Amino acid sequence: MSVPDPLHNTTSPATPPPPATFGRLRGLYLLGLGALALPGVLIGLPMGFALRPGWGPGITWLLVGVALLCSLLSLTLAWRQSRSPEPGSTLSAAVLLASAPAVPLLMACALWRRSDALLLLLPLSTLALIAGWALLRGWAVPVAGSPERAQ
Numbered sequence: 001m002s003v004p005d006p007l008h009n010t011t012s013p014a015t016p017p018p019p020a021t022f023g024r025l026r027g028l029y030l031l032g033l034g035a036l037a038l039p040g041v042l043i044g045l046p047m048g049f050a051l052r053p054g055w056g057p058g059i060t061w062l063l064v065g066v067a068l069l070c071s072l073l074s075l076t077l078a079w080r081q082s083r084s085p086e087p088g089s090t091l092s093a094a095v096l097l098a099s100a101p102a103v104p105l106l107m108a109c110a111l112w113r114r115s116d117a118l119l120l121l122l123p124l125s126t127l128a129l130i131a132g133w134a135l136l137r138g139w140a141v142p143v144a145g146s147p148e149r150a151q
Contacts, residue, residue, distance in 0.1 A: 020090040022140035028091055029136055032098030033129075037105055044109025053114055063111070064120045067104040071128045074100040075135070082139050090139050097136070101129035 053059075074096065082093035108121035 019141045020094075020139060022137060024091065025094040025136045025140055028094040029098050029132060032095040033102055036098060036102035040102065040106035041109050044106055045112065047110050048112040051110065051113065053111060053117075057116060060111075060114060060117050060120065063107060063117065064104075064124065067107050067121055067124060070103040071100045071124065074103065075128070075131060078132075079135065082135075093139070094136060097132045100132050101125045104128065 078093045078097035078100070081096055082090045084093075102125075104121040104125040108118055108125065111117040111121070
């Protein structure tokens, strides 16, 4: 006797995921960003008290380069996920997209005692946040019955 698999239930029709409206995408994006940033801030700020980095500016630029690379990789992976034909891929891409601004933000929280790191990482996080927001607007499905806004 076999046990039925709840993930591949063939007796009832699968319910389609909700439409990827801008409100849903924005909510998932902000939820994902909060889920990454809140614990990071709560851990990173106290860690910054213990960390007294005494390295030169070259290491700071290296860390900013790593943060930039991670943010670009996250933006690219989220964009590819949004193009997937599977149902709900745009919704999951919105959650994945939240890691783009979170990486430099978390690094800035851990390195808050280095003013050069803050001056480089916080604007990078802001730029990744704006880029993610712009991608969300492009992925959104217009709501039926409402006038389309100029995007």
